[in-house]
Amino acid sequence: MEHTSTLEKVLRGTAITLVILFFMFPIFWIFLMSFQTNETILRVPPSIVFDPTLSNYTALITGKLDTAAGTLEISFMKNLWNSLFLSAASVAVGLVLGVPAAYAFARLKFRGSEDIAFTLLSFRFAPPLLVLLPLTIYFQQIGLADTYLGLIWVYQLIVLPLILWIVRGYFEDIPADVEYAYRIAGHSWGATFRKIALPLAGPGIAAAGLLAFIFAWNNFVFALVLASADKQPVTVGALAFVTASGIQYGQVAAGIVLSILPTFALALYAQRYLVEGLSLGAVKG
């Protein structure tokens, strides 16, 4: 019976509200902070009543940070663009390489397939600092240090295993008979991959791409060591807010709000794919 009592509804509502409050409060607080000056932020006790100011945003967008010690040049918008470009390009490369590989791992049982797949996954276990030093030296020798290409390559350590393992699971969930049926109907192996496997794993590929994008976006260490100022993403660029005259909380908050926006928008847009992806069981028809 699908009947829920009033008490149950109230309890459920309360529980959901609590969870939302718990998770959303920091974001909400940062959102408020981004419209305040450092003085109002550091008031004791804090208050949500204040005169909103857009100065933090104008400082970020114009690239001029006014501090007590004078005007600082910051390249936040450039950093934001770098983040966007690096993450999108890494995910694109990761999908182009990872999706066919995932299909191979899911459908073809070749010698050592499990070992190779696991080795790729193990890249996720290794502490990034462990590989950074040799990577930096090699990259400097072959001229990849401080290039977008080099960064996107290193970002594959993050996105490729993720995409490979998530998408592989979705490919494995497609009944083999559905693919056989398409081939017996007279279609080639390649056509079956494009017309059956790809569309049916589509929600999973979207979900994996989204997750990989978020992971790439949030990366800090690789970019910190391997990129100079003009190639840095926001995660590294935000260090600029720690100035000689103190931490610029208002700008940090505004920077966070701006840097959350792209992933937030992407997540909102891709949410239906994620939900669809989670209910992929419906494929078994």
Added chain:
Amino acid sequence: MSLQLTDIVKSFKEDLVLDGVSLDVATGETLVLFGPSGAGKTVLLRLIAGVIEPDEGSIRINGADMDGVEPEDRGIGMAFQNFALFPHMDARENIASPLIARRESKTGIKRRVEDVARLLKIDHVLHHKPKELSNGQKQRTALGRALAGEPSILLLDDPLRNVDAKLRFEMRLELPRLLKDQQATVIYVTQDYKEAMALGDRIAVMSGHGIAQIGTPEDIYLSPANTEIARLFGDPVINLLEVTPERGEAGVQVKLSGTAVPINPGYTGSIGHSCILGIRPEGIHFADAGTPGAFPVTIEAETPLNEKTVTLAATENKREILISRPSGTSAPDSGQAHIVIDSGAVILFDRATGNRIALPATDAAKGGAA
């Protein structure tokens, strides 16, 4: 097109599934692969379709060796037990897929899909996705997809397994005509002996990694190769009684409850050794006490099964016997009764191996099967 399988061996890792299977199917023939689950029927179909490769042996279609020939190049249509419809395409696109593969014209595809859909009575649901279709409609769509390309070989993997009883009955009536119209060579897999008997020109009974018997439905029913096959065909199940053939005045006979029952005059097996006597429930009739060959039984239970009524009776030494008679004919209600055995319908099996040792193919037996 004709199809020849020669000495097919297939195993999955350590599991031997098919061990030396050979099969010859003539052009236009409908061959039913019948057997319990796990007997390798589906594996055999997949080998023919080319989605898996045999470890040993060869598959020939119209004489051409299929080794290394991709599934899409074999000219085969296949319907899967679980339908295997493309979930992201509607019924029309599903049925059209073999035609699209051949790059036929748009109008040609449309006409053919609608013809097939009308034949299978699904023309009103062509715009539905598989998940919006009922099981029966899914099954027809899957069948339509297999038929649409007019394949020369049609593989049907238990297509009626997942549909309800009413539809299964309807389809069992429709399918033979449909298959004959296709003029295709058909391999039909089923676990239902009635389906096998209704559809097959020949039936190949699969058990124990291979084909245990192959023959016309009548052959299999009347002359099952062993007790296992005898039990698989027929409902109610065949009576299997332990007897010892001996020489009597009228030829070879066996003793049941002390009464001599003559068996097939063509019997050439051993005398005096214990055998298994197989007798179909419809080969046993109630009789008056004085009838020659009649022996007494105690009636224990009776079940009406639509057109026939099945009686469970016990002989004097407590051996149970099933007796079948057309419903509506009279029989003793309860207690003591006498029965006679139709000696032409008797099948003898070797006790140790279970293999058949005598041919009972007489007119009397054929009357019993019908």
